[in-house]
Amino acid sequence: MSPHDDVEEILLDTETIASRVAELGAQLTADFGDRDPVLVSVLKGSLVFLADLIRAMEMPVSIDLMEVSSYGSGTETSGQVRILKDLSGPIEGRHVIVVEDIIDTGLTLNYLLKYLADKAPASVRIVCLLDKPARRLAEIPIDYRGFTIPDRFVIGYGLDYDERYRNLPYIGVLKPAVYAGAPPEG
Ligand code: PRP
Numbered sequence: 001m002s003p004h005d006d007v008e009e010i011l012l013d014t015e016t017i018a019s020r021v022a023e024l025g026a027q028l029t030a031d032f033g034d035r036d037p038v039l040v041s042v043l044k045g046s047l048v049f050l051a052d053l054i055r056a057m058e059m060p061v062s063i064d065l066m067e068v069s070s071y072g073s074g075t076e077t078s079g080q081v082r083i084l085k086d087l088s089g090p091i092e093g094r095h096v097i098v099v100e101d102i103i104d105t106g107l108t109l110n111y112l113l114k115y116l117a118d119k120a121p122a123s124v125r126i127v128c129l130l131d132k133p134a135r136r137l138a139e140i141p142i143d144y145r146g147f148t149i150p151d152r153f154v155i156g157y158g159l160d161y162d163e164r165y166r167n168l169p170y171i172g173v174l175k176p177a178v179y180a181g182a183p184p185e186g
Contacts, residue, residue, distance in 0.1 A: 003165050007155070007172035012147060014169045017129075017157060020146050021049070024127060025056020027144060028097065033059055037095040042112065043067040043085065045101040048158035048166070049129045049146075053099060064088055068108060079138070081111040087119075096121045101158050102130040103140055110138035130154065130171070153184055 028037075041050040043065055054061055067085035096116060103109060109126065116124055127144035134151035149171075155161050156168030161184060165174070 003168055006165070006175050006178045007168070008175045009173045010170050011149060011152070011154060011173055012157075012171040017146075017171065018052070021052045021129075022056050024144055024146060025053055025058075028053075028127065029056075029058050032057075032095060032097070035095045036060055036062070037097050038089075038091060039063045039097045039099050040087065040091070040116065041065055041099040042101075042108070044166070045158045045160065046099050046129075049101050050099050053127070062089075064091075066112070068112065070108060079105075079107040079111065081108055083115075091116065091119050091121045093120065093122050096124045098124060098126045100126065100128040102132060102154070103128045103142065104132045104135050106136050106138035106140040109140050113140075129157075130159075153179075 039050065039054065039061055041047070041063060044067065050063065054063065064087050065085065066083065066087060068081045068083055070079075070081055098109070098112065098116070100109060113124065113126075125143040126141065128142055129146035131142060131145050131148045132151060133148065152173045153161070154171050155165035155174050156170050156172050158166050159171070160166045161174050161179065165172075
């Protein structure tokens with residue numbers, strides 16, 4: 001029994017992801033070279049992307065981790081976000097780079113951007129690996145985008161279904177038989 005068995009199709013393979021992450025790292029290095037940015041990543045899905053991205057940035061960086069959960073359930077998304085783990089250090093006056101694995105409705109980041117802005121950072125930029133614009137409810141200014149993807153339920157490279165599949169080394173589409181019934185959110 002392997003998690004690969006539940007993958008209908010590989011959307012982005014390991015090499016494609018690695019080469020795009022290297023490009024994003026090079027862009028961030030060029031743009032933030034001497035600004036000592038803090039990368040704020042949103043657990044858990046962004047973990048794998050963050051780990052690869054910081055190693056593609058040839059400059060001093062620090063990281064901080066937040067974990068949030070949406071109050072929405074089922075197919076209803078409320079836009080209300082609960083902070084499960086807050087920043088561990090101040091960001092006042094710092095250049096913040098928010099690192100996200102996927103932006104879907106945009107409601108999580110919409111909330112988070114206001115939350116971070118209240119802490120008076122010098123600037124806030126957004127890097128996301130996957131942009132799924134089809135379901136967007138809140139407009140998000142994405143500064144650095146890995147890939148734009150279609151409205152399909154994706155797993156792997158940090159992204160889960162029911163907390164599984166995060167360890168797949170590629171981004172794949174989950175077989176509908178796995179969630180039998182209504183497609184899951186995200
Ligand atoms: C995912 C992703 C974003 C959010 C995006 O997290 O990491 O934080 O959903 O969705 P939105 O644009 O519709 O708000 P998820 O809630 O699946 O938690 P996880 O990262 O722990 O898997």
